[in-house]
Amino acid sequence: MVSVALQHAVSPGARAARATIAELVEDRIVEGxxxxxxxxxxxxxxxxxxxxxxxxxxxxxxxxxxxxxVELLDRRFREGDAVRVLARVExxxxxxxxxxxxxxxxxxxxxxxxxxxxxDLEELDGFLEFIAEELAHPGLRxxxxxxxxxxxxxxxxxxxxxxxxxxxxxxxxxxxxTVAVTTLCRDAADLHKRLRRDLLLAAALLxxxxxxxxxxxxxxxxxxxxxxxxxxxxxxxxxxxxxxxxLETEVRAELLHAVAxxxxxxxxxxxxxxxxxxxxxLDAVAATRPVDxx
Numbered sequence: 001m002v003s004v005a006l007q008h009a010v011s012p013g014a015r016a017a018r019a020t021i022a023e024l025v026e027d028r029i030v031e032g033x034x035x036x037x038x039x040x041x042x043x044x045x046x047x048x049x050x051x052x053x054x055x056x057x058x059x060x061x062x063x064x065x066x067x068x069x070v071e072l073l074d075r076r077f078r079e080g081d082a083v084r085v086l087a088r089v090e091x092x093x094x095x096x097x098x099x100x101x102x103x104x105x106x107x108x109x110x111x112x113x114x115x116x117x118x119x120d121l122e123e124l125d126g127f128l129e130f131i132a133e134e135l136a137h138p139g140l141r142x143x144x145x146x147x148x149x150x151x152x153x154x155x156x157x158x159x160x161x162x163x164x165x166x167x168x169x170x171x172x173x174x175x176x177x178t179v180a181v182t183t184l185c186r187d188a189a190d191l192h193k194r195l196r197r198d199l200l201l202a203a204a205l206l207x208x209x210x211x212x213x214x215x216x217x218x219x220x221x222x223x224x225x226x227x228x229x230x231x232x233x234x235x236x237x238x239x240x241x242x243x244x245x246x247l248e249t250e251v252r253a254e255l256l257h258a259v260a261x262x263x264x265x266x267x268x269x270x271x272x273x274x275x276x277x278x279x280x281x282l283d284a285v286a287a288t289r290p291v292d293x294x
Contacts, residue, residue, distance in 0.1 A: 017029070017030050017031070018030070018031055018032060019031075019032050020032065020057055020058070020059040020060075021034070021055070021056070021057050021059045021060040021061065021062050022059035022060050023059075024062065024089045024096055024098075025089060026089050026090065026091050026096060027088075027089065027090070028088070028089045029086070029087070029088050029089075030086075030087060030088075030089055030098075031084065031085065031086050031087075032057065032084070032085055033057070033082060033083070033084050033085075033106055033108060033113070034055035034056060034057050034082070034083060034085055034113060035055070035056050035057065035080070035081070035082050035083075035110040035113040035114060036053055036054070036055060036077060036078070036079050036080060036081050036082075036083055036110075037054045037055065037056045037061065037079070037114075037220055038052075038053060038054035038079060038220075039051065039052075039053050039054075039077070039078065039079045040052045040053075041070075041074060048067075049070045049071075050065055050066060050067050050070060051065070051066035051070055051073065051074055051100075052064075052065055053065075053066065053100070055083075055085065055098070056113060056114055056115070057113045057114075057115075058112075058113060058114065058115055058116055059115070060115065061115075062096060062097065062098055063095070063097050063098070064085070064087060064097065064098035064099075064100045065097065065098070065099060065100065066100045066103075067099065067100075068101070069102070073100075073102065073103060076103065076104060076105060077103060077104075077105055079220060080110055080220050081105055081110065082105065082106050082107075082108035082109070082110045082113060083103045083104065083105055083106060084103065084104050084105075084106045085098065085100055085102075085103045086100070086101045086102045086103070087099055087100045087101055088101065114170060114171045115169075115170035115171065116170060116171050116172060117170060117171065117172030117173060117175070117176050118170075118176065119176055121158050121172050121175060124172075124175050124176055124179045125154065125157075125158065125175065127179055127183075128148065128154075128157075128175065128178065128179050128182075128205070129148065131179075131182055131183075131186065131201060131205065132144050132145065132148045132205060134186075134201065135198050135201060135202060136198055137198040137199075137202075137251070139244075139246065139247040139248060139251060139252075140198050140199065140202040140247070140251065140255065141198075142243075142246070142247075143202065143206075143240060143243050143244045143247060143255070144202050144205055144206065146243040147206065147209055147239065147243065148205065153209070153212055156174070156211075156212040156217075157174050157175040157178060157212065158172055158174075158175050159171050159172065159217060160172075160173070160174040160211055160212065160215050160217070160221055161173040161174060161215070161221050162174045162176070162177035162178075162208060162211065163284075164215065164221045164222070166284075166288070167283075167284040167285075167287045167288045168284075168287055174208060174211050174212075177208065177283060177284075177287070178204075178205065178207075178208055180283040180287075181204050181207065181208075181276070181279045181280050181283050182201060182204040182205050184204075184279035184282060184283060185200045185201060185203075185204040185275060185276060185279050186201060186204075188200070188275050188279065189201070194271070195271055195272060195275065196272055199251065199254055199255060199258070199272050200258075200272040200275060200276065202255055203255055203258035203259055203262075203272060203273070203276050204276055204279065206236065206239075206240055206255075206259060207236070207258070207259050207262045207276060207280065208232060208236065209236040209239050209240070209259075210231070210232035210233060210234065210235035210236025210237070210238070210239060211232045211236075212239075213226065213227060213232075213235040213236075213238075213239070214226075214227030214230075214231060214232040214235055215227060215232075233259070233260060233262075233263070236259055237256055237259060237260055240255065240256060240259060241256065244256075254270055254272070254273075257269060257270065257273055258270065258272050258273040258276050259276075261273050261277065262276050262277050262280050263277070263280070264277070265277045265278075
């Protein structure tokens with residue numbers, strides 16, 4: 001049933017089907033509840049105003065355009081809102097797009113509408129804690145526990161993407177990626193006993209800790225003001241430094257170094273830093289590169 005507020009936008013005889021983004025089919029009138037991931041007020045070459053939006057739900061994302069009642073509808077919603085949309089599905093440049101006829105805000109948590117992690121978050125959260133408890137070095141264990149034991153930090157791991165628009169770019173992707181990278185490093189340390197296991201595991205567990213300060217909560221996961229200026233590596237180093245004052249100077253420097261260069265192999269000065277870089281890259285590629293049959 002189309003909501004009363006949207007009925008006026010449907011042409012006589014047309015019926016709107018409720019649909020998720022994954023279910024959208026060209027040349028259909030649809031109604032759905034989505035989160036507004038992006039909103040821009042633009043003009044055509046002829047000077048006609050329109051609104052370009054990006055909508056997301058748990059099944060994917062789609063672009064939309066508002067051509068009519070622009071002034072009225074523009075005042076109804078902002079980026080980050082949850083909205084009920086009535087639209088016609090069209091094809092533009094070989095991609096589906098929504099011609100939005102009307103929309104209205106709804107009482108829903110926008111974060112619940114974004115794509116979710118591919119693995120069970122409870123299981124991942126438990127394994128994160130399990131690996132952290134394996135650390136034998138007292139100083140490194142204290143630094144890791146200071147963050148892993150922080151409920152706000154853990155909650156942001158469970159809700160943020162690892163890289164918005166990139167690898168693990170969905171809610172919970174940050175936790176999924178952190179556990180995967182740490183698991184790869186753990187296996188490498190088991191195979192190569194020369195590696196300093198505790199240093200490598202601590203660096204892996206904390207390598208993307210700065211994302212929790214860099215990114216705002218969903219559905220946008222846009223950079224915070226300091227995140228935009230400083231980035232997740234700098235912010236992660238700050239988090240570690242604030243919690244490692246009692247750590248031995250040399251160990252502290254090596255932990256900070258491994259986190260600092262986990263995107264730059266040329267700057268790596270220790271085997272642990274280089275292993276962390278490769279584990280990070282391997283997980284990113286394995287999560288995004290197409291494989292046969294996809």
